[in-house]
Amino acid sequence: MDLGKLATVIVANPSLHTIPLDRLLLFLASIAPLKEDILLMQASDHTIGSPPVILPTSIQSFFSQACGIPINVIQQLWSTFKDVAWHDLAVSSLLSTPLSTFHTHGLPHAGRTLYPPDQFCSTTLCPRTLQGMWMMHAEQRQCILYTVSDGPLPVYSIHLYCPVCDVNYHHNFKVYKGEHTYYGGVPDIIQVGEHQFVECQVIKMWLIFVTNATGLYYFSPIFPHFS
Numbered sequence: 001m002d003l004g005k006l007a008t009v010i011v012a013n014p015s016l017h018t019i020p021l022d023r024l025l026l027f028l029a030s031i032a033p034l035k036e037d038i039l040l041m042q043a044s045d046h047t048i049g050s051p052p053v054i055l056p057t058s059i060q061s062f063f064s065q066a067c068g069i070p071i072n073v074i075q076q077l078w079s080t081f082k083d084v085a086w087h088d089l090a091v092s093s094l095l096s097t098p099l100s101t102f103h104t105h106g107l108p109h110a111g112r113t114l115y116p117p118d119q120f121c122s123t124t125l126c127p128r129t130l131q132g133m134w135m136m137h138a139e140q141r142q143c144i145l146y147t148v149s150d151g152p153l154p155v156y157s158i159h160l161y162c163p164v165c166d167v168n169y170h171h172n173f174k175v176y177k178g179e180h181t182y183y184g185g186v187p188d189i190i191q192v193g194e195h196q197f198v199e200c201q202v203i204k205m206w207l208i209f210v211t212n213a214t215g216l217y218y219f220s221p222i223f224p225h226f227s
Contacts, residue, residue: 009080016077019069027067027077031085034059036115040158044133048119051086053079113156114145114197116169117183121162128164135169137161143195146202155197171197 010016016024039048041056055063055078064071119134120126128135139159144152160169168175172191173182191197 013076013080015073016080019073019077023067023069024077027063027069028081028085030063030066031082033112034062035086036119036158037113039119039134040136040138044128044136045131046134047132048134051078051082055082112145112153113140113158114143114171114189115158116160116171116174118169119160121165121167121169122174123162123165123167126162126165128162135160135162137163141195143197145189145197145199147199148201148205157191157195157197 010024038052038056038059039046041059042052046052055075060071060074060078063069063074063077069077120129121135123129137160139161141157141159143155143157145155146152157171161167162169166176170191171189172187173180175181186200189197189199190203
């Protein structure tokens with residue numbers, strides 16, 4: 001959506017005239033990071049590619065507090081911009097949502113969450129997947145994510161469960177009858193403990209530190225037996 005179209009939409013909706021532009025842009029930019037949280041509250045046969053008509057109450061509360069917009073206007077904003085913000089990648093990159101916004105307002109409403117890579121069960125011939133029904137059984141845990149740019153952050157880890165296939169899907173792996181199977185490829189974020197996640201960039205830094213420390217130890221003059 002270009003500025004001309006945005007202005008046209010605002011002019012056509014008088015109730016939006018009093019909303020500062022920076023708050024409106026923050027609202028639009030905050031939709032993409034919360035897509036999975038919004039979808040998790042929909043019916044299992046809801047089409048993932050389409051935004052829901054009604055925004056969940058908890059998400060409305062988050063947008064109101066985080067963007068400084070009256071809560072009675074949030075649903076109208078959603079009805080007006082949901083299709084553009086849901087599908088237009090340019091809108092999601094229009095303004096980078098400040099991380100402090102989620103720190104201040106995200107918990108317990110809709111803080112940063114780590115989901116499995118897919119919301120459909122990947123078991124071959126899963127009846128629910130064949131019917132276009134995504135997993136609705138979810139377990140939420142509070143965890144810590146160690147990052148390069150922002151240090152340790154509080155996050156939610158979401159596990160999705162398929163009751164038909166009895167498979168539990170985590171951020172990095174799935175569990176079936178006690179057997180853990182990791183997804184293909186190297187993820188950007190790796191789970192290293194029950195409640196701990198680490199960015200790959202942090203792990204690479206750790207490896208560099210360990211390598212350098214080993215070199216210092218090996219060549220240190222106080223350890224002549226290595227010379």
